[in-house]
Amino acid sequence: MKLEVSSELTYTLQSAGTVILNIHALRTQKQTVLEESLTIDPYIKTEELPAEYGENRLIRFDVTDTDAITITYKALVDNFCVETDHENQVSTPVSQLPAAVLPYLHPSRYCQSDKLLRFASSKFASIENPFVKVVAVTDWIYENVQYISGSTDSQTSAYDTVTELAGVCRDFAHLGIAICRALSIPARYFAGYAYQLVPQDFHACFEAFIGNDWVLFDATRLAPLNGMVKISTGRDAADSAVANLFGGIQFNSSNVNCELREDALAPVYYDASQLRGLSYK
Amino acid sequence: MKLEVSSELTYTLQSAGTVILNIHALRTQKQTVLEESLTIDPYIKTEELPAEYGENRLIRFDVTDTDAITITYKALVDNFCVETDHENQVSTPVSQLPAAVLPYLHPSRYCQSDKLLRFASSKFASIENPFVKVVAVTDWIYENVQYISGSTDSQTSAYDTVTELAGVCRDFAHLGIAICRALSIPARYFAGYAYQLVPQDFHACFEAFIGNDWVLFDATRLAPLNGMVKISTGRDAADSAVANLFGGIQFNSSNVNCELREDALAPVYYDASQLRGLSYK
């Protein structure tokens, strides 16, 4: 499947600062970046962070002698997500989880799973199949949390959303992650471009570690699960912000797009009757 | 310097579960574990997590057919901390920080640096030398936060402590970390054994990344900075808990000890007049 993604971001400067940008399509075994360009106007030299940071493709640069910058990223991506069968899936006990996924059981800034233990347990612990369990988590979120643009801000966390029951994709993802962790299922934040998302914007979902795969879930149901281009993963939005800004730089506007360039897409949303998940490796 | 450390932990079982234990002395270039033993009574086979988890030496095991377990860890450690000179230290701009330390700028479960930006900036931004700055942070914490055993619990975070002004070593560390990150100084949690800590217990301090070193800081002033044995580091206590317990296992008691076996120790506490830090590599 070929997807063309683009994002245009503008920032204004009150004083010099540094930007760490998180908008590049990830390069993975299943996601090939065929063409790609990043331009900053006026021109600024950028650095792609080396692999010691992790697999996310962060771009770092200083901004000094200008009032405003416009960042334009474009990529043509060939990716596909793998279908994973969870028909007879059994839970992986903590004692058998790979060491590398254990940190995704820990509570994090926006996913205070330690505060949701009773809540998660009382609602979902009785479901045995872990895929069905996480689908139930996303169903609960979808049915109980209202998607309201502007209803939350950068400090809103899963602990707020579980009670206030309103938010945007980021909040839906945080709550899904927090509930999974409270159920001893490793879960992490997924930032990406999403085909057919209306209105177009960066999207946030989450991945739960089930049957040795990071399986994608999206409690918002706002875009097909098989039309995503992965940008990055992290413990929560603290790790996967679109941009981390240091110094006197302020976000001004964004304009995001994701279009299908080849192949038709038969949109996939999970369905309780079909225990098939999708995984972006 | 040779230190003999030990810890005895007891847990009771309501039902089967898994323990991930974080009490082993780290093996690093500067910290050699000369002798070491871990026994669990009754006997349980354990697994040391592989390096893909990170450098921390986590031990994982299942507990099933018993009412209670006693874990005994003993080690003889030869370590030394390196003195780092910060006389003319200048701040490292975010654009020049190694990629591997950038995650330690992000807010985390117990260190909500994003909520402390104005607080940290108004109090400490004017100090230029970053070592002097972090010493000032720890001085502020020491002078304003009361050390009161039992005043906080496992949910207490830096956001609470900065206002409620009471806590234990864990809370002092979280607040120090959160303030550093709010000042764009990477900081992480340090769990260890501490010589001359009274009463003996696991100790928590923090490390700030200054001049290309992780420099140790302890806002409690309860133990000499040069008498520590490092167990682990992490974003905060969520990563560096003494034990993560899953299933029906409950903490019962702990008994910790740290004694000097050779050499005398000239206790080091930082002093505004001597800009020398200590670093456990």
Place this chain on the structure above:
Amino acid sequence: MKLEVSSELTYTLQSAGTVILNIHALRTQKQTVLEESLTIDPYIKTEELPAEYGENRLIRFDVTDTDAITITYKALVDNFCVETDHENQVSTPVSQLPAAVLPYLHPSRYCQSDKLLRFASSKFASIENPFVKVVAVTDWIYENVQYISGSTDSQTSAYDTVTELAGVCRDFAHLGIAICRALSIPARYFAGYAYQLVPQDFHACFEAFIGNDWVLFDATRLAPLNGMVKISTGRDAADSAVANLFGGIQFNSSNVNCELREDALAPVYYDASQLRGLSYK
């Protein structure tokens, strides 16, 4: 119905201070205090606050030259609660509520109803009969919140309890109040002695304003609704604490009792099939 209540409270002094005590049985039209005694050992002169404070019978006194005090209150109370029929009860619109009850719609320290609007509405708004609605609120709390002694502290609020799902009678009351207010039903805290409460202690319930009466509700189901002796009402525990302590006075112990002295008590708990409420005037 005659109930004999008693409470013995001990406090220790680090320095002089003032106590405002809230343990006297209220004197109302339906609750007659037949006999009553308050002794403080060593002797301290006390003042009963005048009516300008409200109907609660607060006792105020200074403590100075002593290490510890023991307060003993005993009363023989003849009270009865009025049965209110809610068979065909309709909601009172806000526009017809008596002015005096309007403050009990406002959020308060421990009852942040403003944060529970969607939660309350999604769960309970469809129930038309307000008595049935508040019974449903208490049923939800009873079924979802675990009563665990010591699980919460004096800072715990309804916003915590609705997610953490554990607490004591005070927390059950706060959550009931917060949900009612979020549904535009005035609600207030009720502190009292409770017959057959095990173990004996001060009890907390709440009153909701339905059909022109303050109707009693108790989400804990730990004591019959018709065996209470009312001490005070207020917006929440901030208004109805057993004691407000100023200066260097610390709570040490309490010993509370409530026994039936005459008549048998046919214990009343609400029942969805019988739309009868109880009201302590």
Place this chain on the structure above:
Amino acid sequence: MKLEVSSELTYTLQSAGTVILNIHALRTQKQTVLEESLTIDPYIKTEELPAEYGENRLIRFDVTDTDAITITYKALVDNFCVETDHENQVSTPVSQLPAAVLPYLHPSRYCQSDKLLRFASSKFASIENPFVKVVAVTDWIYENVQYISGSTDSQTSAYDTVTELAGVCRDFAHLGIAICRALSIPARYFAGYAYQLVPQDFHACFEAFIGNDWVLFDATRLAPLNGMVKISTGRDAADSAVANLFGGIQFNSSNVNCELREDALAPVYYDASQLRGLSYK
């Protein structure tokens, strides 16, 4: 001093609802309302709540058959504030406070004084004169909290502001109240019109009970203390909101004005060298 005040509020309707409005100038011994008019377009019959609610002049009305309403209030007020001398003011011990002011020592929704005890005590307890003490509280707020329009919302409380250090007049007032209560000084919210406030809007300050008077304080320093027209007082903004809205009514816009009609005003701001307070009776 004659002040002419006006406010124009517009609301839109999604469905029928009730408004309780809190914009009328209070009628007190020292504040005479010479002329006054309230019009609602389209016309709606309103009710002024009786005195059992308290001294605040609340207006209640239902809104049904319309899309939007415009409320216009105008008043000509003759008021003066009384100067109170605090040169040799001593603290009133809790044991001698009038019963009616005791509730203003309790923590409330937006003023969690119970969480600020150590903070308040460490900063201000050493100041003996209670007027000087509260001036120091407002000075600390003024110097540490940035006034930033739009930085907070209706859920922001003193516990947030004391750390996040940004807010609007309402937040400045809540923090002042919370600190006073933590110091055992009764304090309450003051909503009013304010001459020379730029830009014109409803204003919030607070009153502290000192020397048997409710003395006005304003940590924002945005308007002279002697140019206010009092609308209402309450425990915090939960009691003194401009409007409480029930049902499907939403705030749209407000336009507020306060002008001097007679006499010149020599603006008063407190000054550490002149221990004179102002009190609106």
